[in-house]
């Protein structure tokens with residue numbers, strides 16, 4: 001019965017999608033046995049799609065509402081189930097591994113024996129999964145980068161979905177939590193930390209309310225959120241999120257630890273795997289050939305040209321704007337890049353775009 005529930009989680013996680021869906025390998029079973037009790041695995045397998053009330057879930061699972069409610073609450077506290085509210089009523093949903101369950105494990109920034117064990121198991125699962133992963137460059141990207149909007153060329157139209165600050169303005173509440181990727185690396189090996197800030201993972205709206213409710217993050221005001229963005233941009237971190245216009249999180253990522261950027265870097269053409277829809281453009285009069293932009297580029301997309309102006313390899317460039325934001329001479333602006341599709345509106349539209357591209 002327990003074995004069956006864990007095995008069924010493969011299908012459950014595959015249906016939920018994301019970057020690391022379930023696969024039938026030993027590392028998967030070792031991980032899910034640490035994350036889920038057999039009862040929690042069985043409940044997770046029976047969760048209906050989307051957010052549902054405890055009473056709807058009770059019916060799907062075959063338990064009474066009184067029985068299922070505390071179990072769902074405990075699962076939400078463990079980060080293996082999401083929770084929210086529809087009016088006055090609590091609702092719950094099953095998240096994918098990434099983005100979702102893996103991140104929730106480390107957002108509190110705690111360092112317990114269980115955290116360290118989970119960090120190791122998640123790492124081993126990801127390594128085993130990546131060994132067999134083939135990133136198709138024609139697959140619709142499920143993640144995207146948002147460029148540093150203050151570096152966008154003045155004449156370009158700046159869509160709302162290209163501006164992190166517009167998300168900060170429009171969403172309520174906002175929350176910040178510990179960077180899951182850098183914290184996970186620290187839990188495995190204290191020495192592996194790259195020195196970038198940890199407290200820069202932003203959540204928006206329902207995503208923020210969830211992490212606040214479960215003690216995985218803390219509520220912040222708009223001013224503090226803007227300060228976190230500025231600090232991240234100064235450190236050369238890349239704004240990454242789901243490839244849709246409605247977002248619920250924004251990671252500020254380093255290429256040494258971030259799961260999104262590391263996967264892109266492993267591909268010969270990172271710029272086709274994840275992109276912002278912008279590219280850098282140089283003012284040769286202003287450039288002093290200091291090479292700061294080359295050093296800051298997280299994708300090794302830049303080299304110095306014969307005329308002492310940097311050259312960009314667009315197959316490697318993800319359009320993050322980190323080169324432009326760090327240029328001491330303000331010699332770089334980001335301009336719209338042709339051929340990058342507009343992010344789909346919401347979760348459903350993104351899922352359909354990914355599915356259609358894979359079926360081609």
Ligand code: SF4
Nearest residue numbers: 287288290291293327
């Ligand atoms: S950082 Fe600016 S000034 Fe320095 S090489 Fe790059 S574009 Fe030129």
Ligand code: SF4
Nearest residue numbers: 297317318320321323
């Ligand atoms: S050249 Fe490098 S730093 Fe500049 S936008 Fe492209 S990937 Fe980012």
